[in-house]
Amino acid sequence: MRIIFRNFHIIDAFTDMTGTVIIDGGRIVEVISKEETQRRAALEAGCGASRGLVFDGNEQLVLTSGFVDMHAHFREPAESSKLDDSNSLGFVKKETLESASLAAARGGYTSVVCMANTNPAIDNAAAASALKHRADALGLIRLYPAVSLSERMRGESLSPYLSEKSEGTSVYNPPLLSEDGKDIADDGLFAAAMREAAKRGALVSCHCDFGGEDAAVERAVRIGAGTGVRLHIAHISTKRTADIMSRQKKASAPLAPRTVQTLTAEATPHHIALTERDADKAGVETFGKVAPPLRGETDRLALIEALRDGVIDVIATDHAPHAPADKQGGAPGFSGLETAFAVCNTILVKKNDFSPQKLFSLLSATPARILGLSGRGFIAKGNYADIVILDTEKEIIVDSGKFASRGKNTLFNGWKLSGSVLLTLCDGKIVHHAAD
Numbered sequence: 001m002r003i004i005f006r007n008f009h010i011i012d013a014f015t016d017m018t019g020t021v022i023i024d025g026g027r028i029v030e031v032i033s034k035e036e037t038q039r040r041a042a043l044e045a046g047c048g049a050s051r052g053l054v055f056d057g058n059e060q061l062v063l064t065s066g067f068v069d070m071h072a073h074f075r076e077p078a079e080s081s082k083l084d085d086s087n088s089l090g091f092v093k094k095e096t097l098e099s100a101s102l103a104a105a106r107g108g109y110t111s112v113v114c115m116a117n118t119n120p121a122i123d124n125a126a127a128a129s130a131l132k133h134r135a136d137a138l139g140l141i142r143l144y145p146a147v148s149l150s151e152r153m154r155g156e157s158l159s160p161y162l163s164e165k166s167e168g169t170s171v172y173n174p175p176l177l178s179e180d181g182k183d184i185a186d187d188g189l190f191a192a193a194m195r196e197a198a199k200r201g202a203l204v205s206c207h208c209d210f211g212g213e214d215a216a217v218e219r220a221v222r223i224g225a226g227t228g229v230r231l232h233i234a235h236i237s238t239k240r241t242a243d244i245m246s247r248q249k250k251a252s253a254p255l256a257p258r259t260v261q262t263l264t265a266e267a268t269p270h271h272i273a274l275t276e277r278d279a280d281k282a283g284v285e286t287f288g289k290v291a292p293p294l295r296g297e298t299d300r301l302a303l304i305e306a307l308r309d310g311v312i313d314v315i316a317t318d319h320a321p322h323a324p325a326d327k328q329g330g331a332p333g334f335s336g337l338e339t340a341f342a343v344c345n346t347i348l349v350k351k352n353d354f355s356p357q358k359l360f361s362l363l364s365a366t367p368a369r370i371l372g373l374s375g376r377g378f379i380a381k382g383n384y385a386d387i388v389i390l391d392t393e394k395e396i397i398v399d400s401g402k403f404a405s406r407g408k409n410t411l412f413n414g415w416k417l418s419g420s421v422l423l424t425l426c427d428g429k430i431v432h433h434a435a436d
């Protein structure tokens with residue numbers, strides 16, 4: 001279907017203009033200036049109306065590229081025994097592929113990498129491919145299931161995906177491999193996994209919880225040196241780790257022979273907005289619990305500066321939905337997809353003077369580039385029509401009771417934030433349209 005977004009404020013990592021975006025057949029077919037829009041309108045007035053569905057914009061309505069999340073937990077597959085949250089009505093309350101995908105669309109996300117710490121763990125191409133096909137059939141977002149580094153995520157042997165001899169001919173090649181909350185304890189196996197990942201062109205994301213965040217980052221870089229790995233550090237949370245990243249990035253550029261191929265990192269919306277005081281209030285061992293934990297104000301501010309300077313490359317949600325009973329029992333994580341944009345717009349743009357272009361680089365263009373998702377992450381003729389319409393000034397009050405995600409746990413409940421996701425299109429199809 002042909003859709004015309006007329007006179008919107010088009011902002012992405014590379015563009016800042018008022019103009020019109022025309023999409024057709026799931027692709028962006030034209031991006032034209034306000035002046036050209038006017039010229040054509042005058043022509044069309046003489047020879048009949050423009051064809052297609054037209055959305056009229058204004059200066060306050062921002063059109064940007066769909067967000068790209070390098071790190072979310074969709075909780076599928078899950079064994080049936082884990083499905084029920086012993087809700088009194090007997091409803092299944094756990095996150096599903098459907099609820100998480102809808103949460104992503106509502107949050108403005110069109111491409112999402114979901115982690116492999118599922119039950120059973122996604123350690124082979126067939127399982128990842130099956131999940132991807134289900135997501136494709138839903139038609140809400142583009143899902144890229146991560147595959148684990150080790151078999152069953154046990155850290156004892158390479159995952160079936162990495163031990164396949166015929167690399168490159170797999171039914172599915174994940175853009176990212178990860179052991180999620182743990183790294184591989186055995187140095188030799190970790191190095192072998194990185195070497196095999198490099199051969200397959202996949203990024204390796206390290207959560208770096210092994211032996212403390214700072215030590216784990218240095219260890220991952222040391223072990224990855226010379227393997228050809230493209231290493232990505234998940235959810236950096238401390239000033240010390242940001243400082244280590246800064247040093248490591250300088251040391252590894254430009255591609256010194258005994259280091260990793262590329263080194264990138266992410267920060268989460270909750271780590272740039274919240275501190276341990278917020279965790280204390282909610283319960284450090286229950287509803288305020290997250291891995292890595294919320295830190296001090298100095299750390300929070302250091303993360304913001306690291307994002308500004310490019311030491312940290314992207315924002316990733318680490319969307320980690322849990323049922324209330326599981327949170328009460330100490331399961332770590334927050335539901336993040338539906339608040340990420342408003343949190344980042346408020347904290348980075350409104351309170352810390354980031355330009356909107358920088359924000360959209362962190363949310364879309366840079367993660368798309370790191371993952372190697374060609375044709376996604378920015379607005380350009382020929383790219384996939386992954387489009388978000390935002391009201392960046394609109395105030396919202398967070399109410400997780402209204403989340404599409406079944407994970408209702410967020411410390412932002414009741415917060416007043418700036419920024420609303422009005423419309424999301426993935427591959428040219430409308431997948432979210434705000435009710436009001």
Ligand SMILES: [Zn+2]
Nearest residue numbers: 071115180318
């Ligand atoms: Zn995670």
